[in-house]
Amino acid sequence: MAGTLTLNFSDDGFATIQMVNGENRFQTPVIDEWNRTLDSVLQNQSVRGLLITGSGKFFSNGIDLQWLGQQQAEATGQFMSKLQDLMRRILVFPVPTAALINGHAFGGGAFLALACDFRIMRPDRGWLNWPETAIGLRFGEPLLQLARTKIPAGKVQREALLFAKRLSGPEAKDLDLVDHVVEDSKMADVAKEMINKCLGKNGLGRDIVRVMKKDIYGKELDLSKL
Amino acid sequence: MDFVGLSVRLTDEDVAVVTMCNGDNTFTLDYVRTWNQALDFIDTHPKIVGIITTGEGRSFSTGLDVDWLKAQTAQALDEYHEALHKLYKRILAIGITTVAAVNGHAIAEGAFIALVHDFRLMREDRGWVQWPEVHMKLPFTKTMVDIFKLKVPCVISHREALVFGKRLDAKRGVALGIIDRAVPAPSLMSEALVTLQKARGNMKLDRHFFGVMKEDLYTNYIRRESSAAKL
Numbered sequence: 001m002a003g004t005l006t007l008n009f010s011d012d013g014f015a016t017i018q019m020v021n022g023e024n025r026f027q028t029p030v031i032d033e034w035n036r037t038l039d040s041v042l043q044n045q046s047v048r049g050l051l052i053t054g055s056g057k058f059f060s061n062g063i064d065l066q067w068l069g070q071q072q073a074e075a076t077g078q079f080m081s082k083l084q085d086l087m088r089r090i091l092v093f094p095v096p097t098a099a100l101i102n103g104h105a106f107g108g109g110a111f112l113a114l115a116c117d118f119r120i121m122r123p124d125r126g127w128l129n130w131p132e133t134a135i136g137l138r139f140g141e142p143l144l145q146l147a148r149t150k151i152p153a154g155k156v157q158r159e160a161l162l163f164a165k166r167l168s169g170p171e172a173k174d175l176d177l178v179d180h181v182v183e184d185s186k187m188a189d190v191a192k193e194m195i196n197k198c199l200g201k202n203g204l205g206r207d208i209v210r211v212m213k214k215d216i217y218g219k220e221l222d223l224s225k226l
Numbered sequence: 227m228d229f230v231g232l233s234v235r236l237t238d239e240d241v242a243v244v245t246m247c248n249g250d251n252t253f254t255l256d257y258v259r260t261w262n263q264a265l266d267f268i269d270t271h272p273k274i275v276g277i278i279t280t281g282e283g284r285s286f287s288t289g290l291d292v293d294w295l296k297a298q299t300a301q302a303l304d305e306y307h308e309a310l311h312k313l314y315k316r317i318l319a320i321g322i323t324t325v326a327a328v329n330g331h332a333i334a335e336g337a338f339i340a341l342v343h344d345f346r347l348m349r350e351d352r353g354w355v356q357w358p359e360v361h362m363k364l365p366f367t368k369t370m371v372d373i374f375k376l377k378v379p380c381v382i383s384h385r386e387a388l389v390f391g392k393r394l395d396a397k398r399g400v401a402l403g404i405i406d407r408a409v410p411a412p413s414l415m416s417e418a419l420v421t422l423q424k425a426r427g428n429m430k431l432d433r434h435f436f437g438v439m440k441e442d443l444y445t446n447y448i449r450r451e452s453s454a455a456k457l
Contacts, residue, residue: 133439134429144442153379153447154403158344162443163323163425 004030005037013048014192015041020055025064026108028075031082038089048203049195050093051188052116053100059126060109083108084142090115091146092213094206096198098191101169102184107131111143114150117213118194119178120187121169128172133164149217151177227267229260234267241276241422242268242322243415251281252291253335255302258309265316272433276422277320278415279343280327286353287336310335311369318342318373318444321437323425327418328396328405334358338370341377341404345421348396350408355399360391368449376444378403 004021017037021030041047054060063083068076090097090112099105099113103126110130113119121128130147132139139147139161151157156175159165169181182190198204227234231248244264248257268274281287298306317324317339326332326340328348332355340346340355348355357374359366366388374388383402386392399405409417 133431133436134427136432136435138438138442141442153376155406157443162344162439163427164429165427 002033005033007037007040009044009047012192013046014051014195015044015047015049016051016053016188017041018053018055019058019060023058024054024060024109025062025067026060026079026083027064027067028079028082030064031079031086034086035089038093042094042206047095048199049095049192050097051100051191052090052097052112053187054102054105054109057103057125058109059099059101059103059105060112061104062107062109062111080140080142084146087111087115087143087146091149091217092210094210096195096204096209098195100187100191101126101128101178102187105129111146114177115146117198118180118191119172120180120182120190121172121178122184122187123169123181124183127166127168128160128177129164129166130161131164133162227264229263231257232260232264234264236271236274237419239275239419239423240273241278241419242271242274244277244279246279246281246287249283250285250331251287251336252294253287253289253310254291254294255306255309257291258306258313261313262316265320268320268322274322275426275431276419277322277324277343278327278418278422279324279339280415280418281329281336283330284353285330285336286326286328286332287339288331289334289336289358307367311367314338314342314369314373315445315448319437319440321431321433321435321440323422323431325418325421327414328353328355329411329414332356338373341373344425345418346399346405347407347409347414347418347421348399348405349411349414350396351411354393354395355387355404356391356393357387358391358393360389372448376447 004019006018006020008016041050068079071079097116098118098120099116101113101119101121105113105128107130110128113128147161151160159175160167160177167177169178172178173181179194180190233245233247235243237243268277324343325345325347326343328340328346330353332340334357337355337357375384380403383404386402387394387404394402394404396405396408400408
């Protein structure tokens, strides 16, 4: 499947991947397109930061459960494996990453946002939500490990993961799950400012950024294949 | 349903109110067994959608019965610790939303009982939460430490509550992330009920599944060890 993502490069060293496929749900061909797009980002040596966003009402509603239900068992396993790998790839991406959560981020979409270094939400629209408890679905250890890299134990895991709370921008900010809450039109500027602050005057090398992320975020994950 | 020193009442909203009603509700092996009887009772009632645990009078539970402790053999104490750890984990992973309504002192075992509930509300004006083990020269087991850290990730809290065994009033308990909310005493139970309802929202929580979700988050991260270091 092509065309679920657009990729743009700006003169100030940023790549923006935008999900433009309705609810932006994940299927195997979508993940394949993600990986090709991330390859293109990396091939552009002038890229120093990556912004990820959705469109309209949706950042991403996560896994396409309807599609998944129609797959054979082996394809299901392959899909989950690819999804986990994509999340981990973004988690340790060699340039700073920011999720501009323009709308709903549910389940896999929430994990995608979580895998980024920074998260920005709107004050007035969109929920960040892990609905697994509400829909009777276990996380599975690989995604739970990812959750633990960014969602601290105690109150935050309880609210976000165990009790599947739908978090508005301000609620997510209260739990330190997002960094900023700003209106839609300002998100890109705020994200770039945050990333530029990280890069400073001299920038950060891609190799060291990747290694740092693996070391710091990867305590619980098996990142040996990356 | 009445047990020895503990009662379980079912409300109209299908909430089980577990009241520890044995004076200061100190812990012995028998009290651990009583607790398990109460949980067995709750297990056999599939309609229960919440548990509120509270005490009576000045104490939630002041922990280990020291007189009982002095009369125990080393082997009996090992048996007690084994059973106690199992109880903590049983409450921790029960497939029902749980709230500890801390009506008074919650010390040592009492503090752990509160901690293994999903939520902790405390009356704002009286009572201490304390893990006094350092003052009693009683090391924690790895299980106990892991339970604490799973519920209270703030490292300042580890220092204040565990390493130095500080006495914490409700306000300090909230500041350290140990108590979720301090409320006026007369509204302790009603606020506990509101907390339960807000947590569950519209979700239909199958008991087995919800227990598995809690296990996924908690149990795999608790080291198994019921005997502590010997000084």
